[in-house]
Amino acid sequence: MVTVTPGVIIEGDVPEVFVPESRHGLRHRIHVGRAIVLLIAGVYFLTPIYAALHFALENDQNHFSFSPLTSIPSQPGLGSAFWLSMRLAGVTMVVAMGLMVPTVVYMHLKVPKLKPLFETITLLPIVIPPIVLILGVLPSSPLWLKSSPYLLSLVYVILVMPFVYRSLAAGLGAIDLHTLVEASRSLGASWFRTLWSVVIPNLRSALLSATVLSLALVLGEYTMASLDGWQTIPVWIVATSQNDGHVTVAVAMLSLIATWVLLTLIVSLDRSQSRRTLKRKQS
């Protein structure tokens, strides 16, 4: 019996068996290829962040300093801008989910023929520039709504529609919606109960992904908030940059990190829930 060691060429009577070595070589080449792609992508994305961070941590004398970071809490208007952004994000998510979940479920169940039309409609917010959207909305809004920041939330609902719709459609495509709904109804559940107890729990991942994408979008939106005259975090950053560029970039960096932490928390919440479920199943 001949033992073939990867990478060793066997001479003599034994036929040359290169397969393990070839596979190893191929795998190695794939790994190298992946590493190169990752490196290029990493450099592309991290260079601006590094440059911004470098700029943020420099004082006026071009020396390294934490003062731009430490001065952030004392910046006027930051706290209220942050709180406003969070409220708008929260209201946007509640309204978007409240409108989209029943609508998309109903469409999948009752009028699936409308799916192509719905997909086209939900693409419009991507095609229409936000400036056009807000300039159309502002003159046509009643005064009481115009004076409220939550007008922005209503417009943001349109803005996040493409992401929410696609996440929900993917989630609904992964379950046997018709059968689950009919099973629930035959057992005596109302439409609301069916939606609440059967459909939504099985769309958890889709809802989380919709939330993550939409929050990221809402927390970074500048044009509409600026034109509507509300100081959200992005608007505050631009306004403050007139006074102190270092602090502004430091805030932008912090806001990037905060958004990233928030999204990571949401995703980890889903994972830990899945792990708990798995553990419960295993026990």
Add this chain to the structure above:
Amino acid sequence: MSVATQRAEVPTHPSDPPASGAPVVMEHLVRQFGTTRALDGFSLDIQPGEFVALLGPSGCGKTTALRVLAGFEHLDSGRVLVDGKDLSDTPSQKRDMGMVFQSYSLFPNMTTRDNVAFGLRLRGQRSSQRRQRAGELLDLVGLSDHLSKYPHQLSGGQQQRVALARALAIEPRVLLLDEPLSALDAKVRAELRDQIRALQQRLAITTVFVTHDQEEALSMADRVCVMSKGRVEQVASPSMLYDRPSTAFVAEFVGASSRVSVELAGDRVKLFAQTVEVRGGTSALPSGPLDALLRPEDLEILAAPNGLGVITHRSFFGSTTRLQVGVGGVTVKVDVRSSAAEVFDIGERVDVLVSARDVLVTERRPAP
């Protein structure tokens, strides 16, 4: 064809609910989808506690009939009565009918016990009662060890048993089974078939079972309703349906049969150089050319070097072997005991004899 199966006897259980079967009447149901009439004046009466199978080819309207009964499809005309009450306009969640679906319908986010208890929760039962009842029902279907498992941890057969327990948990007036066995492998299918029938008999619940598998229908149901093009072809007991089909469609759809052209000879028909009685007499026969529909067990073959038939094919079915014999330009199927079939080889000449007392005769089908 072997359709007779032993029906399991299940002892009564202290937790069994009282017999809850309700009579069901479906009257002149019409349901149209575009230009297709899925139900075309379909009518059926079901007795309390009876097990009725709706049998027919794909597109015959059997599933539509069941969905109309469940309240998932509206009617263009006709009405559905359960316990004498017209439910035609009652929404599905208020009909008190348990349903088991063809595809796995357990709620993936709930454990086995929660699935079974779901209907009880909707009926406002206390948590302890729900848990106890769900446990009893899972015990009934032999899954008491799987209370905390999620649907994806169960096999297909186990999932359908949980679905059955869930449907029974609400003590429905009617149990609806929409091809619940079709996604299962043959062995599990046979086991579950017996289990469903045994449970149905034990609980005496009115049951409507949709299937395209005639063996399932004949072995499980008290009566079988054969459907074609949205209408009832025949409703009868399995044996009556097999032995006395009322139409050529039923004779050809239920069980195997061979169509052979015949000629009238007085009050009998001439068939393979024999004269045979006509089932039901000749008075009701249509005028014009006629065919006889022959079951494989209606015929016998004898080895004969100068016989008119030639064996063309053989299929082994265990205790019997089905031989196909070419005779007079047609092919007939003949069932022979497997031990006796060993002497017949493909290509061998045989004589074909009619052993049945009478045969079903119908008008000749035009050549395709």
